Ligand SMILES: [Zn+2]
C-alpha cells in the first residue's frame with residue numbers, strides 16, 4: 201500500500217484541490233515545482249472522463265491512507281541541562297531542540313492527517329507534554345512542514361504556561377501564513393540571514409527544493425537553519441532538500457555539530473531533484489563535516505513511492521559501507537539524543553581531519 205502523494209507542495213485546503221492534487225501526484229513523474237508539474241499532469245492524463253478518473257484516484261488515496269492503524273507511542277521530553285543539547289524526534293521533520301537552555305520546535309506537525317493523507321506514526325510527544333516553547337522554526341510552507349492547527353495549538357499552549365507566546369521564524373515570503381496564529385512575533389529570514397533570539401544565534405541556510413504551498417505562490421522561500429547556542433552546540437536542520445553543493449558551504453561557514461537530514465521521498469529517481477536519497481543524505485553529512493547525523497523525513501507520511509521501511513535500512517547500510525555507522529543516530533518518535541558540549545567530547549568523532557573528510561566524501565560520492 202502506498203499513498204502516491206509526494207513530500208512537498210502537496211497541499212491545499214479545498215476539497216476540489218484535494219481531488220486534483222491526489223490525481224496529479226499519482227500521475228506526476230516526480231515532485232517538482234508546480235509549473236512543470238502541471239505540464240506533466242496534462243500529458244499523462246488518461247482518456248476517460250476527468251472527474252470519473254479523479255474520483256477513482258481520490259477514493260483509492262483515502263482508502264489506502266486508512267488501511268493501517270497508526271503505530272508508535274508518545275514520549276516525554278528528556279531532562280537536558282543548559283550545557284547539553286537535546287534533540288527529540290517528533291516524527292517526519294518535526295523536532296524539539298533543547299539547546300542553550302532554550303526550547304526550539306522545528307517544523308512541528310501533530311496533525312493526524314494532511315488533507316486526506318493519514319499519518320502512519322504517532323507524533324513523538326503530545327502538545328500538552330511539551331515544555332514552554334521559546335522559538336518555532338519553519339523551513340518551508342509545504343503541508344508536511346507548516347501545519348496551521350499545530351502552530352496555533354503550540355502558541356496557545358506556551359501562552360497558557362508562561363503568559364508569553366513563542367517567536368516564529370519562517371523563510372522570506374512565508375510570514376502571512378503564520379501571522380494570525382497567536383505567536384508573539386514573526387520573523388522572516390532569507391538565506392544566510394542571522395537573528396539573535398533567546399540567547400541563540402539562528403541562521404537560515406540554502407536548500408535545493410521549492411517553496412510554493414499553492415500554485416502561484418512561487419515567491420515563498422524555503423531552506424534550513426543552523427541553531428547555535430554560542431557554547432559549542434550547533435544543530436543544523438536542512439528542511440527538505442536534494443543533494444547540492446551547499447552542504448559543504450554550510451559546513452564551512454557554520455560548522456554544525458549535529459545534522460538533521462532528510463532520507464525519504466526519493467523514489468522514483470526523478471524525485472531526487474528535490475529530495476535526497478539516504479545515500480545522498482550521507483554524502484551531505486560528510487560534506488558538512490558534522491559529528492552526528494540524525495535522519496528525518498521518513499516513516500510518518502507516505503510521500504515517496506519507496507517502501508516506508510526502506511530509508512533507514514539504506515541509510516545504515518551506506519553508513520556501514522563508509523565505516524561511519526557510529527556517527528549516525530536513528531531516533532524513534534519520542535526519543536531524545538542528548539549531546540554534551542563538543543569540548544567535552546573526546547576525541548571528536550565526526551569533525552574529521554580534512555584529509556579523512558576528503559577521502560570519505562570521495563567514497564560517499566561513488567555510484568551516486
Ligand atoms: Zn517534506
Ligand SMILES: [Zn+2]
Pocket residue numbers: 207208209340342409440
Ligand atoms: Zn517540501
